[in-house]
Amino acid sequence: MPERRGLTFRSRYFDDPAAWRALAGLLEAVFDIDVTVMDRLGGPDPSSVPFAWFDAAGACIANITAFSLPLVVDGAVVQAAGLQSGAVRPDHRGQGLYRDVMEAALRHCDDEGFEAVALLTDTPDLYTRHGFRPVAQYRFSGPAPMGGEAAPTRRLDIGKADDIAAVTRLLDERQPVSARFAPLRQRAMFLFNASLMPDLRLDLVGEAAVAWRMEEEGLFELLDIAGPDLPSLADILASLRIAPSRVIVHFAPDRLGWTGEAVADAGEMVLMLRAPDGLLPQHPFALPPMAEF
Structure with a gap:
């Protein structure tokens, strides 16, 4: 040096x-x-x-x-x-x-x-x-799937110590969200990014923390999932009790039971x-x- x-x-x-x-x-x-x-x-x-x-x-x-x-x-x-x-x-x-x-x-x-x-x-x-x-990088866009099976859900608050501990556990046990490209672990940045996103909705869906948002009427955006088992996109929507007209997934959806059109990220x-x-x-x-x- x-x-x-x-x-x-x-x-x-x-x-x-x-x-x-x-x-x-x-x-x-x-x-x-x-x-x-x-x-x-x-x-x-x-x-x-x-x-x-x-x-x-x-x-x-x-x-x-x-x-x-x-x-x-x-x-x-x-x-x-x-x-x-x-x-x-x-x-x-x-x-x-x-x-x-x-x-x-x-x-x-x-x-x-x-x-x-x-x-x-x-x-x-x-x-x-x-x-x-x-x-x-790409985003994946398409119509929302139907017919999912609802699981118990609970809203998570990254400002609460108990919820931070729950999300931390799921991050430590997580499966990669995609076989194409995904981190095996990245606990610190998930929590930090969650703290920076005022429009983020973080829900416990079964045994997975689902990070999502609604940008506009009828548009559901899936940002990430952390947990030992990954719910399908249809099950996520059924669990959240929402029926959007369109979905954007911000990672390759090969493990979601759904296929969207790959759109280049600008x-x-x-x-x-x-x-x-x-x-x-x-x-x-x-x-x-x-x-x-």
Whole structure:
């Protein structure tokens, strides 16, 4: 790691409360996101390894964090890593600080034997030089299925400790929502994303936490499912006692007993993978919004 005058390079610092708060300050300044909400949700992913520059006053100047993100890709388990919390304070940009932390994070991923590395960004050109390439994501749209079997349901509130514990258990026991592409586990981001979505509805349907929303009259959007068994889409709708005219599923629906039309996602955020050709998904897919990082 090159020397940077007035700066100190640090890694694996999440056990230092002051350094964690300094990272939170960086992310709030750059992205206007308060990550300290994670403190009441179980904390950051325990596999997280941050790489950062700090100044003499203890402010976090540049950071990126690697974490374990095991995936199912086309039915096979891939030991992948994710990169998140990548940021540089505006007054320190153009000095190579982000390149430093990115290269350190990628060396870590290579040393740990990760087969693939994933990230989400609205500036994809910044990462192609590091071996990443964009992969297309899709949403799946179609008419709502009928004839499902209703299961007991209960609304979950991510602001309540008991419901956080219930969702955490289901996340730890979850089955991947798709065999095409899905995280095997990603507890921290599911809970964090739930806390950021005011329009999210989270319901316990049988033994699964179902994340969904109604964007407009007659349109049901399924964002994710967490649990040891996955209910079919028809059973979910019957359990929620709703009969939408149209459905959008934000992940490949191959395990839902329903087939929708794959529509290319036109969102600003681009999923990028650093992986061999053989580990890239071969069929339309999407990372569930509750797993976004």
